[in-house]
Amino acid sequence: MLFPTLAFGVFFLIVYFTAWSLDRENGRRKLFLLLASWFFYAQWDWRFVGLLIGSAVLNWAVAALIARDRERRGEAKGGGWLVGLGVAANLLILGFFKYYGFFVEEAGELLARFGWERDLPLLQIVLPVGISFFTFQGISYVVDVRRGKTPPAKSLLDVMLLMSFFPHLVAGPIVRASDLLPQFDRTPRLTRxxxxxxxxxxxxxxxxxxxxxxxxxxxxxxxxxxxxxxxxxxxxxxxxxxxxxxxxxxxxxxxxxxxxxxxxxxxxxxxxxxxxxxxxxxxxxxxxxxxxxxxxxxxxxxxxxxxxxxxxxxxxxxxxxxxxxxxxxxxxxxxxxxxxxxxxxxxxxxxxxxxxxxxxxxxxxxxxxxxxxxxxxxxxxxxxxxxxxxxxxxxxxxxxxxxxxxxxxxxxxxxxxxxxxxxxxxxxxxxxxxxxxxxxxxxxxxxxxxxxxxxxxxxxxxxxxxxxxxx
Structure with a gap:
């Protein structure tokens, strides 16, 4: 579903009027926006909505563990190995979907030059739309929690919406948690x-x-x-x-x-x-x-x-x-x-x-x-x-x-x-x-x-x- 299309225009009008009808229920409003964002993403390939959810759960859990470890061990000491684990997990997801085929092909050509031809396992992997953007979003969130630049989100819902919010989901901008999570905490207002x-x-x-x-x-x-x-x-x-x-x-x-x-x-x-x-x-x-x-x-x-x-x-x-x-x-x-x-x-x-x-x-x-x-x-x-x-x-x-x-x-x-x-x-x-x-x-x-x-x-x-x- 592309922005400059009639289908998206109808979708956004429904989202706009429904979201503002829930302006006094911020929790329900965020839940509705999350469901709308998943629907938006599913128009490319519904199978990858699960990847989006899994990525959000991963980063929410890692950030929560980092915050707990920092509190237990001291403000400047805790969470070091956890942030490494979180970053590595995000990069593993990105690397598998985006770079697996590239590295297998390059490795095959390199082996062939030395006379070591091998049939390497080349899989036909579909690249999820926007994976680089929401992966980088997740990495910045866990790193900023570790650095103390942003507190961990108050709920899994906020992290899911942070990573799935449909305006920036598939091509950015990469909005930092420190910019967007505080906005999710308060009921939004629309000025002229x-x-x-x-x-x-x-x-x-x-x-x-x-x-x-x-x-x-x-x-x-x-x-x-x-x-x-x-x-x-x-x-x-x-x-x-x-x-x-x-x-x-x-x-x-x-x-x-x-x-x-x-x-x-x-x-x-x-x-x-x-x-x-x-x-x-x-x-x-x-x-x-x-x-x-x-x-x-x-x-x-x-x-x-x-x-x-x-x-x-x-x-x-x-x-x-x-x-x-x-x-x-x-x-x-x-x-x-x-x-x-x-x-x-x-x-x-x-x-x-x-x-x-x-x-x-x-x-x-x-x-x-x-x-x-x-x-x-x-x-x-x-x-x-x-x-x-x-x-x-x-x-x-x-x-x-x-x-x-x-x-x-x-x-x-x-x-x-x-x-x-x-x-x-x-x-x-x-x-x-x-x-x-x-x-x-x-x-x-x-x-x-x-x-x-x-x-x-x-x-x-x-x-x-x-x-x-x-x-």
Whole structure:
């Protein structure tokens, strides 16, 4: 069930009116939202609802045991081995479903090179939608309980809802327990500003996904990346820039709609994108792109590895390892590892450069933006290509002459517009919501309705799944 569909619209209206009819019964309200979230998830594959429940029970139990052990042995001492057990269990679940086939195939190829061919047990495993997101959610919960950053949830219901809440379930943002559990403890309230903000985010996300991302995907990016040898440099360059816009509009649209849907139900999610293509360095890019994941990698991987506490060399090694593992999180393929290594390697170069020149600005900001954007685009080629061979064909095609057969004025306008939106006022939607919060409800409803009808009129047929559903 995709957000920009009639089926989801009907589902959400039922959830919205039922949830607010239970606003004086917070326990029943949370139970209803949990059941609705399981129904939502079951529309992809009902069999994995059990996995979702089991994962929540696992993390609830481990966190409760950690809290009890900390209380018994002392605030700073307890729960060490338990948190290790909890993290390992979560990673085992993720590793089995997401990486089993990859490692078996790689192991088979490695054995074959040494003349030790073996028939390894290769299973056909279905990847549960959103497993990376709810697994990381569970890990952050048990680690934060161990660190004392959040108390254990008061009930199993809260942990289940934390991990299953349908707006962020399948593609994030990765909402921390310290942000969401306190909101579950109190009866939510819907203010006019929250309603205006939520509705505007939903409409804005709907436009980015169904108009910009879908049009670029179907009519430019997918055909060119399917067979790069059939196109010249202009079309291939347009497809690379088009994919940069497509993946931003696709993923940020999901985050916008998730934040907006949660707001309409009375809950606040953190911002997940902040105009990433205006970043002047790769470090800045990761502070603006998929913020919930980059902060997760920082807090639960980079910092435990040692962060920058042991000097420049150690910090470079740690950031490189973090980005390579971040690449592997995105998919079980060597192209994703290479994508992570590219981002990590560039950040290492940036750190060494800053250490050499200090605080002196040696490069104009706009040059940093241009260089960073094109490095990111180089990475997107690895990210989008099905194999290294296709990625190489795309790069070779950038030097091949040929007529532009795919690029049209409409596609060029969408690419330019998708990049230009990074130079809008940084909080444009919030500012508009602030202005509209005093408007009469009928006025707000008419404006939102007109915007939805306009998007519906100009968008192409059908709705493709969000790119990040595969992760």
């Amino acid at each position: 500003e929250m309603a205006a903000h939520g509705l505007l985010l939903i409409v804005w996300g709907l436009f980015k996904k169904t108009v910009i991302a879908s049009e670029l995907s179907v009519n430019l990016v997918d055909p060119v990346f399917f067979d790069p040898t059939a196109y010249g440099a202009v079309d291939i360059a347009a497809a690379v820039y088009g994919y940069a816009v497509q993946i931003y509009c696709d993923f940020s649209a999901y985050s916008d709609m998730a934040i907006g849907l949660a707001a309409l139900l009375g809950y606040s999610f953190p911002r997940n994108f902040d105009q990433p293509y205006r970043a002047a360095s790769m470090q800045q890019f990761w502070r603006r792109w998929h913020i919930s994941l980059s902060s997760w990698l920082r807090d639960y991987l980079y910092v435990p590895l040692g962060g920058g506490r042991k000097g420049l060399f150690a910090s470079c090694v740690n950031v490189f390892i973090t980005m390579v593992l971040g690449g592997l999180w995105h998919g079980a393929a060597l192209t994703f590892l290479a994508w992570g290594a590219l981002h990590g390697g560039v950040q290492v170069v940036e750190r060494l450069f800053r250490a050499a020149v200090g605080d002196r600005r040696t490069v104009p900001a706009f040059v940093g933006v241009l260089v960073t954007f094109h490095i990111v685009c180089l990475g997107w080629i690895l990210f989008r290509a099905e194999s290294f061979g296709l990625a190489v064909q795309v790069l070779e095609g950038l030097g091949r002459a040929g007529p532009a057969v795919m690029l049209t004025p409409l596609l060029l306008t969408l690419i330019a517009g998708g990049l230009a939106m990074h130079w809008l006022p940084p909080r444009a939607v919030e500012g508009m919501a602030e202005r509209l919060k005093t408007a009469p409800s009928i006025t707000l409803g008419l404006l939102v309705g007109a915007a939805v009808l306009l998007v519906e009129a100009v968008r192409p047929e059908g709705v493709a799944p969000f790119i990040y559903f595969q992760f």
